[in-house]
Amino acid sequence: MSLGRVDSRLTEKFNEAKKSSSDVQSAYGVAASINTEVAQELLKELPAVGPVTYLSELEVILADVERTGFDYLVDHLDVHSISDADLAFEVPSPLDADQQSRCTTRDIVRGDTTMYEGYEGKGITVAVMDTGVHSKHECFGSRVVDQISCVSGSYFDGDGHGHGTHVAGSIAGEGLGVASEASILDLRVFGRSGGASTSSILRALDICIQREVDIVNMSLGSNYASMVLDGAVDTAAQAGVLTCVAAGNSGPRARTINSPASAQFAIAVAATDSNGTAAYFSSRGPNPWYSWPKPDVASFGVDVISASHYGGRCVMSGTSMATPAVAGVLAVLLEHQREHEDAKTYAEALIRESGQSGGQSYDAVGSGEVTLDHIEAYLQSTSGIESMAKKKGRKTSRHFFKESVLKCSQCNSDRIVHQISLRSDGTMRIRMSCEKDRNFDDDGNLVYDEAVLENWKHTRISDKQFIQALRKCGGCGKRGLVPVSSDDINVGKKHHPHSAVKVGCLYCNAKGVRKIPTRLAKIWM
Amino acid sequence: MNDMDKNTAFQACHELMLKNGGRVVAKYSGDFDNVSIAFHQSWLVEHHEALSMITLELPSYGCYSLMHPAIEFWEIERYDIQPLEESE
Numbered sequence: 001m002s003l004g005r006v007d008s009r010l011t012e013k014f015n016e017a018k019k020s021s022s023d024v025q026s027a028y029g030v031a032a033s034i035n036t037e038v039a040q041e042l043l044k045e046l047p048a049v050g051p052v053t054y055l056s057e058l059e060v061i062l063a064d065v066e067r068t069g070f071d072y073l074v075d076h077l078d079v080h081s082i083s084d085a086d087l088a089f090e091v092p093s094p095l096d097a098d099q100q101s102r103c104t105t106r107d108i109v110r111g112d113t114t115m116y117e118g119y120e121g122k123g124i125t126v127a128v129m130d131t132g133v134h135s136k137h138e139c140f141g142s143r144v145v146d147q148i149s150c151v152s153g154s155y156f157d158g159d160g161h162g163h164g165t166h167v168a169g170s171i172a173g174e175g176l177g178v179a180s181e182a183s184i185l186d187l188r189v190f191g192r193s194g195g196a197s198t199s200s201i202l203r204a205l206d207i208c209i210q211r212e213v214d215i216v217n218m219s220l221g222s223n224y225a226s227m228v229l230d231g232a233v234d235t236a237a238q239a240g241v242l243t244c245v246a247a248g249n250s251g252p253r254a255r256t257i258n259s260p261a262s263a264q265f266a267i268a269v270a271a272t273d274s275n276g277t278a279a280y281f282s283s284r285g286p287n288p289w290y291s292w293p294k295p296d297v298a299s300f301g302v303d304v305i306s307a308s309h310y311g312g313r314c315v316m317s318g319t320s321m322a323t324p325a326v327a328g329v330l331a332v333l334l335e336h337q338r339e340h341e342d343a344k345t346y347a348e349a350l351i352r353e354s355g356q357s358g359g360q361s362y363d364a365v366g367s368g369e370v371t372l373d374h375i376e377a378y379l380q381s382t383s384g385i386e387s388m389a390k391k392k393g394r395k396t397s398r399h400f401f402k403e404s405v406l407k408c409s410q411c412n413s414d415r416i417v418h419q420i421s422l423r424s425d426g427t428m429r430i431r432m433s434c435e436k437d438r439n440f441d442d443d444g445n446l447v448y449d450e451a452v453l454e455n456w457k458h459t460r461i462s463d464k465q466f467i468q469a470l471r472k473c474g475g476c477g478k479r480g481l482v483p484v485s486s487d488d489i490n491v492g493k494k495h496h497p498h499s500a501v502k503v504g505c506l507y508c509n510a511k512g513v514r515k516i517p518t519r520l521a522k523i524w525m
Numbered sequence: 526m527n528d529m530d531k532n533t534a535f536q537a538c539h540e541l542m543l544k545n546g547g548r549v550v551a552k553y554s555g556d557f558d559n560v561s562i563a564f565h566q567s568w569l570v571e572h573h574e575a576l577s578m579i580t581l582e583l584p585s586y587g588c589y590s591l592m593h594p595a596i597e598f599w600e601i602e603r604y605d606i607q608p609l610e611e612s613e
Contacts, residue, residue, distance in 0.1 A: 196604070206576055228551075232576050236576070
């Protein structure tokens with residue numbers, strides 16, 4: 001039910017009392033939300049039955065009033081909303097032992113991992129953009145490092161809804177979350193009305209970038225496409241903030257992904273149950289607004305036990321609950337790869353690559369369900385990242401190890417390509433070394449030459465698409481021809497099957513213009 | 526993501542003007558100083574610096590300022606973004 005400024009159920013009660021005989025109750029409990037500045041004046045003047053209580057933290061007046069008192073509140077311009085204070089709120093029921101042992105995000109997503117044992121996201125900050133976090137909940141200890149209201153107007157400490165506390169618990173709650181030593185930055189974007197504005201989201205993302213937050217969890221969504229929201233999420237992602245966004249709860253119909261999950265660089269998370277099956281409610285791809293595929297990954301999001309804002313635990317479902325699982329995994333991976341110079345790219349690549357779909361479609365679960373067990377299995381199956389470099393043609397996400405030989409433009413000796421990577425800053429980097437003139441640092445490690453192709457906008461293309469788009473070079477005969485800049489691409493009209501594209505060869509540096517199918521050219525947009 | 530083309534941008538500004546203006550969020554390119562001259566200071570509600578975005582409260586006569594070439598795209602501010610908890 002949608003509630004306006006005055007709770008319609010309360011209005012009905014007073015109307016009923018007016019019509020009925022005198023033996024019917026005529027005074028009811030009301031909760032009125034007001035500004036602090038006018039509270040004292042209103043406390044004096046409100047015609048109430050019995051004492052009036054003012055909750056200064058919540059900026060709410062509680063009183064029993066008759067019709068006159070109710071009308072006074074309705075007419076008072078500084079009263080934001082009037083609700084029925086006699087409503088019985090449903091407190092989450094205590095959980096049985098079986099549920100507690102089975103359905104926390106921690107149990108499902110951490111599984112039996114040995115590789116990441118002892119890694120709990122220590123030193124990693126995850127921003128939770130939500131309804132607020134009940135920071136005094138015992139599962140957080142003192143790890144809620146800051147609480148900022150991004151909602152215009154006043155702010156009260158804590159979580160009046162419960163959603164944000166549940167989400168934060170699944171990320172970093174002790175015994176509940178995947179990364180139980182990660183720090184939480186509470187960014188409140190939802191006001192009392194329940195909805196969030198575009199500006200509050202932008203305010204929160206702005207803070208994430210300025211504070212150089214590692215990961216942001218956005219368990220929120222809309223029923224529309226927004227260039228502004230998607231653009232802001234992409235900007236944050238390109239600034240180095242790993243952005244986990246809920247795919248949406250509009251499934252199981254196809255093409256139900258909306259902003260900001262539809263953003264190109266967002267990690268859009270679908271929900272699965274404890275068996276890894278896509279939840280019926282989880283929004284499905286394909287991406288209705290853009291050409292890139294969504295959702296990206298999936299994680300556990302059905303009947304999830306986590307922290308309650310009343311204290312204790314409660315159960316919730318939704319892609320909101322799946323998103324913090326991925327944020328928690330990222331925190332663990334970042335801690336594990338702390339020394340890695342490009343830990344964020346590595347962690348994101350692992351998330352996107354290692355999921356297990358169990359035969360379900362990409363539109364339902366993206367590349368598959370993310371758990372630490374799956375990541376461990378993935379790394380073991382490929383004998384680890386480092387050894388993958390030695391296998392010709394093997395690849396990790398956006399890293400393409402070729403170990404191919406080409407000629408050095410300086411000395412004409414053999415030149416070895418060690419790695420080609422598409423990076424989140426929009427560049428493509430090629431690491432090479434010259435066979436004849438190899439340089440080593442003080443520790444004896446090979447120093448690479450690095451060629452950078454800038455202005456690549458398509459860093460989220462899949463490996464399959466990348467390989468598909470490589471064309472055979474007329475100069476050297478190798479399959480190494482790629483578009484040299486996305487700005488130079490001239491995609492043909494809808495009914496023209498081919499497009500003229502400026503290309504360069506990765507092997508022999510030949511450049512030219514090639515006609516390639518528009519279908520493939522669009523991959524590079 | 527495509528920028529608004531000129532016809533779309535003009536049409537959108539015109540429609541906003543017919544609605545007597547309103548609160549919009551716009552993405553700009555380049556320096557803020559370059560784009561800020563297009564708007565009266567009092568119209569600027571907030572500057573999201575790290576995102577290169579601004580929130581503006583535009584009167585009807587100020588809507589065409591959004592045609593400034595540094596404005597990449599803009600939207601009317603929305604208030605219906607929701608938490609994605611699935612209700613039983």
